[in-house]
Amino acid sequence: MSTSTERASERPVSPDPAAEGPRRAVLPALGLALAPALALTLVLALGFWSVAFAPSGSQVAAWWPAAGVSAALLALSPPRSWAALALSLVVVTSAANIAAGRPVLVAVCFGVANATEAVVVAWALGAARARPALRTAADMRRLVVASVLGGLAIGLLASLTVTLLEDGELLVTWGRVLASHVAGVLVVLPVALLLLPGASVGIRWREWRGSSATTLEAAALVGVALGVVAVVFSPGQERPLVYLCLPFLVLVAMRLPPWAVSLEILAIAVLVNVLTHEGGGPFVEAGTLAPETSAALVQSFLVVCVMVAMPLVLALEQRRETLTDLRRSGGDLQVERDFTAAVLDSTDSLIVVVDQAGRIVRANAAVERVRGLTLARLVGSAYDEALLMPGAAAHYRRTLVSGDGPDGVQHQVWRSPSGHARAVTATHRPLHRDDPTGPMVITGHDVTEQVETQGLLRSILDATTATAVIGTDTEGLITFFNAGAEAMVGFTSLEMVGRASPAVFHLESEIVERALELGVAPGFEVFVHEVRRTGVPERRDWTYCRSDGTTLVVSLTVSARTDVDGTIHGFLGIAADVTERRRAEESLRTALEHERLAVARLHELDRIKTDFVSSTSHELRTPLTSVLGFSQLLATEAVGPVNPRQLALLGRIEKSGRRLLDLVENLLTLASLESGELDLRKAALDLREVVVIALETLEESLRGRDLTLDLDLGAAPVGVWGDQEQLERTVSNLLSNAIKFTTDGGRIEVALTHDGDQARLRVSDTGMGIPLDEQDRLFSRFFRASSATVAAVPGTGLGLSIVHAIVEAHGGSIEVTSAPDEGTTFVVHLPTES
Known part of the structure; x- marks a missing residue:
């Protein structure tokens, strides 16, 4: 890096005092042309534009002109303001990334990377010592070095951000960021250096x-x-x-x-x-x-x-x-x-001066490097023989003999020192404007790398075998048929190019059907009609008929190829084989339809089952009521005396009948809940009365049992809004379970409390308890705990599922706490009366 003294010696003295004045003279001019606020606004707008128009699926922008604006802002500002400006760049660039849709953390990391790049570029330009300029070859070298260093810095930081936060590829991202930012600095920063400093x-x-x-x-x-x-x-x-x-x-x-x-x-x-x-x-x-x-x-x-x-x-x-x-x-x-x-010797452009006979009079150093011959050997030699490949030289001579003369831009093939061909674009102009037949100045540029890149792109296109790329003229005649198209349809490029239309390998019935939809004649027009009309590429599925008679389904995208003025001069079709994908989609649709029918059938069976249970339960309830009534009538000896043994049998009949009636009631309630037809007759209730009534219905179950019943209902009413019959059923089922699963000598506790807008009913017992791994299924229909099955405790497994459904229907919830041989506690929460 040159010192400020060396740099000053490289430049001619400028007649503009502001151009060579102290650094502080830059800011007044900069305030007019690129004030910090304006520059930061421009960075924000350009940053948002770059991110918003990044290639689809890409994690980095294609071009970042904001890098040049940021570097110019720091390079043309006093070093004492760099810290504040760098922080402002972090905020502005982060905001641009966030506004364009990037995650906040990624945006902030990119903001830090962009500010770092601007600082690196400004430092590499020597802006910390003197105002940078762009007047000499040395200035240009410093600009290139600074842009590359800045690109390497942001490439490293951005690629680390993408790799760590977005699962990107480190080296690939580094290369892409390097290219976009080096280009942004080299394109934008010269404008600032040449226009802004006080001119x-x-x-x-x-x-x-x-x-x-x-x-x-x-x-x-x-x-x-x-x-x-x-x-x-x-x-x-x-x-x-x-x-x-x-x-x-x-x-x-x-x-x-x-x-x-x-x-x-x-x-x-x-x-x-x-x-x-x-x-x-x-x-x-x-x-x-x-x-x-x-x-x-x-x-x-x-x-x-x-x-x-x-x-x-x-x-x-x-x-x-x-x-x-x-x-x-x-x-x-x-x-x-x-x-x-x-x-002339310092430029990379190829400059040759030839006389009227085409002999070389002068050539610059760039010509010597490309050709590998010294100026002494080139001077006096024929231009075509000394510089061009043999075949290219013959063509060059023919243009001279034809009388047209080598005018304008020519594409020439030069010979390298190793004998290989170099692609050169050359411009021929008379040395003197008033003498077009005199000496000529030939200015050329070595474009070998660009030509090789174009050839590589063509090779890649030809090597694409998984995708068919087919070009046509406006009438449908095929002009391009790549290897992928050959592999897809079985026809060769020689058979198709210039001889056929894509309609040849399409299913005729599909063409006719599409023609009827569009109202056009069957043929090539069915593929391009919508593209001609709207100018938008069209994608749809077609069936291709291969040369061997087999068919395949393709997804074909057709787009127009236009001239500069928008005139269509051809069409391009890109097709991908989607046969297996479409078969898989059809199989999936069929499977989903079968699944839908199966679910519908299951719903129908469930409805039939529910109707059957409801109907059967209704039919059972009437005779059961008669059985219980007649049993009670006989037990009262209203129709005649009964002996003690007969009385005991009548008691058993009544007890079994009531169990069966409870089962029928449970089935009816369950059927109503499942069908959504449970009619809750809600009213204002005192939950204490519900508990008392439920206990009265269970007196027979407690008779003859050695159980301690602790009842704590409180002194104040506990008001709820609910269906008294269903809430009585809920309490009865909980108490019935406690009585059944608690052995003699045990304890049952019933407590009723009021907690804010919730009424809480707790039913505890010291019975056999429920295994922990079975408690999540406790409220399922027909589920019975293993402990109850082993102890041969009678039951249907419906009571708790009904309790759960009734409580939820009242907007409440139920909890259970239990352990084997340690008893069970149920807690019911119900909303209080509002």
Whole structure:
């Protein structure tokens, strides 16, 4: 990193006092152009935009221009304010992430990472010592190093955040974040460094007037460059033409001042990102690349644009300023030539000057590096023989013989030192505007890596065997048929391309049916009619007929391929085999239907059972009542005397009859509860009276038993709103269980209390108790505890289920506490009368 003294020596003296003044002079100008509040607002808006338009399913944004704004905010502010500004960046960036839908913890971690990146970039630019600038090649190197260091820092922090909090992949996320943030800094920060530090409108106008281009020519160059970018990245454009953008960008860099070039690159960046997000451009080829991979390629392209244009324009601007100073100081033409040679040798662009015969007169150092020959060996050689591959040289000579001449942009194949081919885009222009047949200046750029990337994308598309990708023209003639389509339908690309329509391998009955729905003629139009009408891709299932006669179900998405003006010039169909998935879905639907019918049948059986129980119970109750009545009548000797043995038998008949009648009543109550027809006749009750009546009905059960009954009903009434008959049944069932399951010598306690808006009835016994693992089934119908079964205590297992249902019907609850040989306690909670 250079010191402030070294940096000052690298720059020409600026006529603008604010440009070289002390650091505090920056802030007044910055207050007009990029005040902290405005910058933070811009960071918030750009951050939200980047997260909101991130690729679907991606954990990181495709492009982060807010990184450049954040770095500019710190780099152009006094170091004493960095801490406060960094904290503000944490808050603003976190807010942008949260507003865009990210979790709070992840958003805060990303906010810290973004602020860290801004601090690293500002520090690496040397902003802690002196105001950074962008005027020389050394400044450009510092900018590149700073952006890479900042990208590495945020890449590490962001990838750790994604890995730890969102189960992402560390290295993959690091690479994607590095690309998006390096591109964001390299695109946005030059605009701030060139436009913000105190330059007035008048100074910018003088810079514009001092450039090589007239106003009209500059506007044309900018418009053409943006137009080429829009065409190359337009939706539906699949040709590998990304390298076409670079020559026009070089022309802009050669003709306009640095600040204008920086704005041009920023506009290109916005345009490329927006069009790529909309599915356009060569980096989104037929949907075969993951959105994150496409985004990384786009950011790499933007970095290439910056590295191509900015060093060149800075070198030319430095040359112009130096020549101006030399002329003022009496410099001669030889100095200018030497300086021009030094500038040309410092650029990565390939620059060759040839005479009228096509022989090389001058070449810069970049040509020597790419070709591997010294300038001494190149000068005097024929351009095509010395630099081009044999086949490319023959083509180049043919263009010369035809009389057209090598004008405009050409795609040439240069020869590397090892003999391998290098792809170069070259622009030919006359050295003197008034002599188009004289010496030519050939400006080129090595785009081998971009061409190889395009070839790789094409190879990936051709290697996609699980998905069919089929392109057609507007009339349905197939123009592209990938390997996945060949594998799917069994026809080869040679059989289909230029010879057939996709309708060939579709089920004819489906085409006819769809044509009737749309009101169109059967044929290719059924696939694209809705796409033509709405402009929106259409997805639906179709049946493909393979060449061997078998069929398969595919999910086909059809979209339109359009020109820049929106004119449709073809269609693209992407199909995936979903045969097994659809079979599984149909099987699942069938299984669910069977399940539904089974559940309905079970409900019907349950209803029939409930009706049967109810009907049978009603039929049993009438004769049982007669049996009990006649038994009591005989026992009173109203129809004649009975002896003691007969009286005992009548007592047994009555006792058994009452047990059977209780069972019938329980069954009727249970049937009413299950059918939802239990009619609760609620009224205001004193719960003490309910307990007393229930005890009176159980006097016969207590007669002859050695049990201690403790009754604590309290002195004050306990009012509830309920059905007296059903509540009596509840208390009777609880007391009956306590009597049955408590051996002689035991104790039964009944306590009634009032607690706020709840009445609490507690029934405890010292009986045999209930095993702990059976208590969760205690209120189930027909369940009997194992202890009761072993002790042969009679019962049906219905009493507690009825108690539970009645209590719940009154808005109450019931609890049980029990242990084997330690007794059982039931506590009933009922709402008091309101």
